[in-house]
Amino acid sequence: MRARGGCLADGVLGASPLIPVDGPRSVDTSAPTVTPIVTLGVEDWRPVIPAADTERYAHELEAGAVLVLPRLTFVFAPDETRFLNVRWSDGKAKNISLDGTSIRGAAGGADDLAALARMIGRFAADATALVTALFPRYAPWLKRARTSYRPHGAAGRAVSWRKDDTRLHVDAFPSRPTRGERILRVFCNVNPFGEERVWRVGEPFEAMARRLLPAVRPMIPGEAACLSALHVTRGRRSEYDHMMLGLHDCAKSDLDYQRASPQREVRFAPGTTWICFSDQVMHAAASGQYMLEQTTHLPLDALYEPRSSPLAILERISGRPLVAA
Ligand SMILES: [Fe+2]
Numbered sequence: 001m002r003a004r005g006g007c008l009a010d011g012v013l014g015a016s017p018l019i020p021v022d023g024p025r026s027v028d029t030s031a032p033t034v035t036p037i038v039t040l041g042v043e044d045w046r047p048v049i050p051a052a053d054t055e056r057y058a059h060e061l062e063a064g065a066v067l068v069l070p071r072l073t074f075v076f077a078p079d080e081t082r083f084l085n086v087r088w089s090d091g092k093a094k095n096i097s098l099d100g101t102s103i104r105g106a107a108g109g110a111d112d113l114a115a116l117a118r119m120i121g122r123f124a125a126d127a128t129a130l131v132t133a134l135f136p137r138y139a140p141w142l143k144r145a146r147t148s149y150r151p152h153g154a155a156g157r158a159v160s161w162r163k164d165d166t167r168l169h170v171d172a173f174p175s176r177p178t179r180g181e182r183i184l185r186v187f188c189n190v191n192p193f194g195e196e197r198v199w200r201v202g203e204p205f206e207a208m209a210r211r212l213l214p215a216v217r218p219m220i221p222g223e224a225a226c227l228s229a230l231h232v233t234r235g236r237r238s239e240y241d242h243m244m245l246g247l248h249d250c251a252k253s254d255l256d257y258q259r260a261s262p263q264r265e266v267r268f269a270p271g272t273t274w275i276c277f278s279d280q281v282m283h284a285a286a287s288g289q290y291m292l293e294q295t296t297h298l299p300l301d302a303l304y305e306p307r308s309s310p311l312a313i314l315e316r317i318s319g320r321p322l323v324a325a
Contacts, residue, residue, distance in 0.1 A: 202282025
């Protein structure tokens, strides 16, 4: 049985070419057909924000914007700068990740790995404090998930097209169904050599879904129960999760979509933090090295505008509930 949500066209690609990008290089909000970029002057991980501003930021985030904080960076302690080296990766996992207190994907002695885990844990605490300060309405609902440290370059690794994050996609997890809960991510470019993290961002979620959903294969009866029984998924995959995986795969496997769909380039300088709902924002990591990232899940009840969520949009398009009670 396939473990993925399916794209009717999948399996046609093997290579993972870098896709050339033409487009504006500045951060602005002028193009209505692609993801808006909103710049905030926040300089502290625990800022004090007026209530009216927090509501405005949340509305922009929920509408599908990327919030960029060019003056907010994560500072390494002097004895942590040694971790700015790929040698701390075990060479197998894509990222070094911290889930609770357990660190994965890293190689080194016990003391070094404990120090690395403390550093990643400090970023997790900072990122969570930032989300709490920027969006106080979300605070009681936040479910902190994995924190990742990404010492490898975003491009150039030999990966399958499905794992090729240099292609535009929305995030969807094959083994961890969200059942409609949001995926909120905080990123920070910690590159010490002046290298920008370069993203492409794409069209709004609804436009992408209307374009690609016809290519997503229907879920097979009994598929979710089978995947769960085989422990392919942690919990039951909903039809929503199946569609999100299908959209992820259809977007990545369609090179015409990658080249011709509305998109723009965004360059995040070292020392920049940015935030988005990565289950909603079409994004591709074109280049860059050394990044920290915090994933947080958020139920729809936490949102100001649940109607703008991917679940609500996909249910409107398909005309039926996509997550069983
Ligand atoms: Fe992604």
